[in-house]
Amino acid sequence: MSSSNNFGTKRLVVGAHYGAFDFLVQRVTAVILAVYTLVLAVGLLAMPAFTFESWRGLFTFTVFALPVGQVLASLAFLALAWHAWIGVRDIWMDYVKPVGVRLLLQVLTILWLVGAVVYFAKILWSL
Amino acid sequence: MSDTAAKPRPQFRNIGIPQILFSYRLPLAGKVSILHRVSGALLFLCLPLVILPVFAMSVGSPESFAQVAQVAGNPLVKLILLVLLWGYLHHFCAGIRYLVLDLHVGLDKVAAQKSAGVVLGVSLALTLVFGLKMFGAW
Numbered sequence: 001m002s003s004s005n006n007f008g009t010k011r012l013v014v015g016a017h018y019g020a021f022d023f024l025v026q027r028v029t030a031v032i033l034a035v036y037t038l039v040l041a042v043g044l045l046a047m048p049a050f051t052f053e054s055w056r057g058l059f060t061f062t063v064f065a066l067p068v069g070q071v072l073a074s075l076a077f078l079a080l081a082w083h084a085w086i087g088v089r090d091i092w093m094d095y096v097k098p099v100g101v102r103l104l105l106q107v108l109t110i111l112w113l114v115g116a117v118v119y120f121a122k123i124l125w126s127l
Numbered sequence: 128m129s130d131t132a133a134k135p136r137p138q139f140r141n142i143g144i145p146q147i148l149f150s151y152r153l154p155l156a157g158k159v160s161i162l163h164r165v166s167g168a169l170l171f172l173c174l175p176l177v178i179l180p181v182f183a184m185s186v187g188s189p190e191s192f193a194q195v196a197q198v199a200g201n202p203l204v205k206l207i208l209l210v211l212l213w214g215y216l217h218h219f220c221a222g223i224r225y226l227v228l229d230l231h232v233g234l235d236k237v238a239a240q241k242s243a244g245v246v247l248g249v250s251l252a253l254t255l256v257f258g259l260k261m262f263g264a265w
Contacts, residue, residue: 027229030222037219052192059186084174087167094141109171116175123183 022086029083036076060127070124077120081113156243163221166214173211181208199261209258216257217250 040058047054061069088109096102142151153161170178184191184198198204224246227233233242 027226030226034219034223034226052189055192056186084167084171087164088171091164091168095143112171112175116179119175119179120182123179123186127186 026083026086029079029086032079033076033083036072036079039072056127059124070127073124074121077117077124081117085109085113154240154243155247156239159221159224159243159246162217162247163225166218166221169214170211170218173207177207177211205262208261209254212257212261213250213254216253217246220246220250220253 043058044050057069059069059073060067089106092102092105092109096105151157181195181198184195186192199208224242227242228239233239
């Protein structure tokens with residue numbers, strides 16, 4: 001594509017050089033989520049019995065009165081939302097070509113994920 | 128500009144769903160790849176609709192905790208939870224494979240094919256184990 005076409009309605013709406021950053025974010029958040037999954041799995045296996053108190057305790061445990069369980073779950077959920085944003089945005093970029101439709105889907109994706117974050121925060125921090 | 132433009136240039140587009148389902152016979156690594164995408168999209172859609180409501184019930188109170196098992200008694204709910212469980216496990220296993228591939232480990236054809244098979248097998252086996260546990264087989 002010649003650069004002389006790259007203005008006005010012909011302007012490419014990609015190319016802000018965020019690709020490498022997003023590539024890295026997707027992988028870093030993946031590692032965070034994998035580690036948190038393993039932490040929960042170990043917690044589940046270490047339970048003497050699967051009861052309400054022990055299950056809830058995975059998300060509400062404290063260390064020196066600090067809400068470590070809730071903070072870890074919040075961090076993991078933020079990593080999840082960021083990870084999902086990059087993945088779903090990639091799906092729209094691969095399959096949806098009309099710029100307007102793609103923008104609409106991306107906006108809806110952000111609203112969906114921010115809504116999920118707020119919903120999760122409400123559940124978690126009212127425990 | 129010149130009459131050489133009369134010949135249409137070949138176009139290469141992204142693979143569409145009909146091609147994935149009917150035209151191409153994807154290698155194992157390709158199947159893992161598209162299932163990684165499908166499972167991710169599924170988890171994204173079900174997060175506020177299924178996963179968070181069930182999570183809220185499970186940690187809310189002893190009564191709502193017990194209610195989860197009751198709701199999961201419905202075969203349709205059971206199926207949805209099982210599919211989501213598979214989606215998470217597949218996305219987890221395939222994701223770890225991609226992280227390892229990103230470290231330039233196991234990139235050759237034979238190793239990549241093998242690890243793709245392991246991902247499919249392990250995630251299905253874990254789904255079976257957790258599924259049986261979830262449905263109270265023991």
